[in-house]
Amino acid sequence: xxxxxxxxxxxxxxxxLLASRITSxxxxxxxxxxxLNEVHGMAQRGGSVIAQIRYGKEVYSxxxxxxxxxxxxxxxxxxxxxxxxxxxxxxxATVSDxxxxxxxxxxxxxxxxxxxxxxxxxxxxxxxxxxxADIAAELGNSRAANTVLLGAMSKGLDLETDCWHxxxxxxxxxxxxxxxxxxxxxxxxx
Amino acid sequence: xxxxxxxNEAIARGAYEAGITVATGYPGTPSTEIxxxxxxxxxxxxxxxxxxxxxxxxxxxAASMTGARSxxxxxxxxxxxxxxxxxxxxxxxxxxxxxxCVADDPGQHSSQxxxxxRHYARFAKIPVLxxxxxxxxxxxxxxxxxxxxxxxxPVILRTTTRVSxxxxxxxxxxxxxxxxxxxxxxNPQRFTPLPAWGRILRRQVEERLSLLGKEASQxxxxxxxxxxxxxxxxxxxxxxxxxxxxxxxxSVLKLGFSYPFPDDLIREFxxxxxxxxxxxxxxxxxxxxxxxxxxPCEGKKYVPVCGELDPQTVRNVKIxxxxxxxxxxxxxxxxxxxxxxxxxxxxxxxxxxxFYALGKFDVIVTGDIGCYSLGVFPxxxxxxxxxxxxxxxxxxxxxxxxxxxxxxxxxxxxSTFFHSGITGLLDIxxxxxxxxxxxxxxxxxxxxGHQDHPGTGRTLMNEPTYAASIEELGxxxxxxxxxxxxxxxxxxxxxVLRDELSAGEPSLIVSRAPCILKEKSGIGLPFTVDQDKCRxxxxxxxxxxxxxxxxxxxxxxxxxxxxxxxxxxxTCRFAAITRQNEERKA
Numbered sequence: 001x002x003x004x005x006x007x008x009x010x011x012x013x014x015x016x017l018l019a020s021r022i023t024s025x026x027x028x029x030x031x032x033x034x035x036l037n038e039v040h041g042m043a044q045r046g047g048s049v050i051a052q053i054r055y056g057k058e059v060y061s062x063x064x065x066x067x068x069x070x071x072x073x074x075x076x077x078x079x080x081x082x083x084x085x086x087x088x089x090x091x092x093a094t095v096s097d098x099x100x101x102x103x104x105x106x107x108x109x110x111x112x113x114x115x116x117x118x119x120x121x122x123x124x125x126x127x128x129x130x131x132x133a134d135i136a137a138e139l140g141n142s143r144a145a146n147t148v149l150l151g152a153m154s155k156g157l158d159l160e161t162d163c164w165h166x167x168x169x170x171x172x173x174x175x176x177x178x179x180x181x182x183x184x185x186x187x188x189x190x
Numbered sequence: 191x192x193x194x195x196x197x198n199e200a201i202a203r204g205a206y207e208a209g210i211t212v213a214t215g216y217p218g219t220p221s222t223e224i225x226x227x228x229x230x231x232x233x234x235x236x237x238x239x240x241x242x243x244x245x246x247x248x249x250x251x252a253a254s255m256t257g258a259r260s261x262x263x264x265x266x267x268x269x270x271x272x273x274x275x276x277x278x279x280x281x282x283x284x285x286x287x288x289x290x291c292v293a294d295d296p297g298q299h300s301s302q303x304x305x306x307x308r309h310y311a312r313f314a315k316i317p318v319l320x321x322x323x324x325x326x327x328x329x330x331x332x333x334x335x336x337x338x339x340x341x342x343x344p345v346i347l348r349t350t351t352r353v354s355x356x357x358x359x360x361x362x363x364x365x366x367x368x369x370x371x372x373x374x375x376x377n378p379q380r381f382t383p384l385p386a387w388g389r390i391l392r393r394q395v396e397e398r399l400s401l402l403g404k405e406a407s408q409x410x411x412x413x414x415x416x417x418x419x420x421x422x423x424x425x426x427x428x429x430x431x432x433x434x435x436x437x438x439x440x441s442v443l444k445l446g447f448s449y450p451f452p453d454d455l456i457r458e459f460x461x462x463x464x465x466x467x468x469x470x471x472x473x474x475x476x477x478x479x480x481x482x483x484x485x486p487c488e489g490k491k492y493v494p495v496c497g498e499l500d501p502q503t504v505r506n507v508k509i510x511x512x513x514x515x516x517x518x519x520x521x522x523x524x525x526x527x528x529x530x531x532x533x534x535x536x537x538x539x540x541x542x543x544x545f546y547a548l549g550k551f552d553v554i555v556t557g558d559i560g561c562y563s564l565g566v567f568p569x570x571x572x573x574x575x576x577x578x579x580x581x582x583x584x585x586x587x588x589x590x591x592x593x594x595x596x597x598x599x600x601x602x603x604x605s606t607f608f609h610s611g612i613t614g615l616l617d618i619x620x621x622x623x624x625x626x627x628x629x630x631x632x633x634x635x636x637x638x639g640h641q642d643h644p645g646t647g648r649t650l651m652n653e654p655t656y657a658a659s660i661e662e663l664g665x666x667x668x669x670x671x672x673x674x675x676x677x678x679x680x681x682x683x684x685x686v687l688r689d690e691l692s693a694g695e696p697s698l699i700v701s702r703a704p705c706i707l708k709e710k711s712g713i714g715l716p717f718t719v720d721q722d723k724c725r726x727x728x729x730x731x732x733x734x735x736x737x738x739x740x741x742x743x744x745x746x747x748x749x750x751x752x753x754x755x756x757x758x759x760x761t762c763r764f765a766a767i768t769r770q771n772e773e774r775k776a
Contacts, residue, residue, distance in 0.1 A: 037352060045536060061435050084525055109569075123523075
């Protein structure tokens with residue numbers, strides 16, 4: 001079965017749900033059947049969250065197998081490592097340079113890896129490391145960091161640019177559409 | 191027209207299309223969004239959050255008796271609470287179609303236990319429907335209502351977390367209203383099962399079972415998909431989806447209407463294959479019965495009993511079935527020591543104040559279910575038991591009566607209090623206990639997504655209404671010592687606790703401050719640490735606030751997370767923590 005799987009990872013409250021809505025909408029516009037799964041409930045309490053999207057001619061399972069994802073997009077660095085085993089060996093890892101300390105670290109009980117970038121390079125054969133917040137700030141809106149990342153991640157998939165643009169227009173407030181499309185294009189052109 | 195809907199949204203949509211006019215429930219992950227999404231159809235149906243699942247069930251059951259098509263929604267443990275009306279409603283039967291939408295949580299993503307609700311269907315002798323996808327969930331609501339009205343039987347629609355919270359394309363259809371008159375028809379022999387009548391109903395329930403079994407064998411919710419005829423897999427609910435991808439060549443019996451067991455269909459399927467495998471999540475519900483029918487089959491020999499199924503687990507079933515052993519996944523050193531990121535109390539959460547204050551006393555804390563359950567984690571580590579909704583109160587009484595010498599404090603949230611806390615308070619006073627009970631009132635049902643309850647003054651439909659008072663209910667139960675406190679004032683909270691713990695009579699402390707996630711107007715200018723004054727004593731870290739970071743031997747406050755609650759400043763003996771003067775940066 002020819003199914004493309006995507007995993008989005010991050011911290012509750014970062015905007016995973018919106019990214020997953022845009023991606024699944026783009027897949028539907030491209031004519032695919034799509035299934036997705038998002039973790040609800042605990043997400044806002046700062047926990048680790050993952051969303052899974054699968055598209056193809058006919059998709060059964062909403063969950064991705066370990067090693068089955070064509071792309072992994074991570075809004076936070078440690079979360080990229082935490083869910084690394086979902087990515088296929090030749091898959092594309094699109095990772096934001098964002099660090100959010102878990103409470104286990106901020107209270108001094110655990111350690112945030114000091115060599116996180118080196119670890120990312122060792123774990124992911126195909127890595128895009130994106131200073132998404134900086135790029136978004138350059139464009140004049142720090143909230144578009146996720147859309148920049150989405151643009152960068154989109155290069156690993158076979159969905160047309162038009163589908164992405166229309167999905168963004170449908171999923172976001174009209175006032176922010178243009179700016180987000182700009183951010184998306186910026187990421188896609190890295 | 192097709193739309194991507196979560197399973198829960200699809201159930202709500204299906205309820206609308208099936209002509210439901212009454213929908214009740216109590217929040218519980220993963221079921222909560224069913225009723226929330228259904229508010230989109232408020233022009234066609236009455237919706238309410240009830241104080242608990244038993245009340246919700248009774249309201250919906252009576253609506254059904256009056257001829258209205260009704261649903262009640264809850265999570266699996268909620269059905270434990272609603273089990274009493276469920277069992278007898280099976281006897282009286284439904285008039286207007288009735289579906290109990292129950293969401294199980296295999297793997298316990300957000301539950302204190304794991305339950306297979308199909309056992310309840312068998313226990314109550316009523317049908318259970320198991321949708322695999324959002325499209326199923328929507329379709330089965332319509333089939334469920336038809337089934338319910340054809341056999342006058344309440345129906346359970348049982349989802350799991352991955353069905354409720356996964357999304358897929360759903361075909362939207364028009365609503366078909368019921369033509370039943372909305373009027374209760376007097377019939378005591380049916381609706382009041384006193385023993386003499388109940389015994390007659392009991393036999394009807396038994397006869398109904400075999401009719402339902404035949405119906406299940408012919409139902410469009412079940413179907414045989416022929417493969418190569420060697421391996422035949424019976425797969426209910428979401429297991430079907432994983433099986434289709436892991437065993438593309440196998441014959442499959444997809445079960446959506448799994449109880450009463452569709453014996454004829456199962457037999458027909460088994461006859462057409464060489465080997466029968468049952469792939470079901472949680473219990474060996476089907477497997478046991480199929481074997482009892484005399485059909486050789488395997489299931490739990492290869493499929494885990496505990497936890498949820500997923501594509502990898504089902505692939506491993508295939509490997510084991512073929513005589514192999516699944517590869518143990520290799521953990522790279524780069525990912526083996528990652529810091530955990532558990533959910534935690536938000537920065538500025540009022541519950542933090544209570545747990546911090548309790549930390550000053552040698553007490554046992556009987557807790558309950560809600561955001562405040564997170565007080566069990568370090569560094570607060572201030573909850574000792576969690577059993578069920580309302581247990582926080584009754585269990586404090588139980589420990590005292592058992593002879594526990596230390597003070598025992600019971601904690602419940604506001605929604606939990608209205609759910610099942612009042613009966614515990616009555617017990618303490620009536621049976622001469624001395625417990626100190628704290629109701630942590632953050633003015634909402636928080637963990638499940640900020641739903642209203644009888645104390646908030648707002649209904650599910652966002653209409654203003656009477657707000658029940660926790661303090662007045664405490665008074666009505668006979669408690670004389672009732673104190674209302676602001677948990678952000680740590681010193682006062684500690685003083686009150688000291689007084690109430692030594693009171694020698696029942697005491698109710700209402701700790702009231704709105705949830706900081708919901709009531710954002712409570713957010714003030716952030717605090718900051720003066721590094722010159724800070725001695726790194728780490729007293730502030732004992733709060734476990736995610737905004738306070740200890741890094742490179744310095745204590746810093748993350749101004750992006752800090753809500754300006756000021757609790758950390760109160761813990762500092764060196765006056766090193768103060769509120770910033772400037773406006774926070776965007």
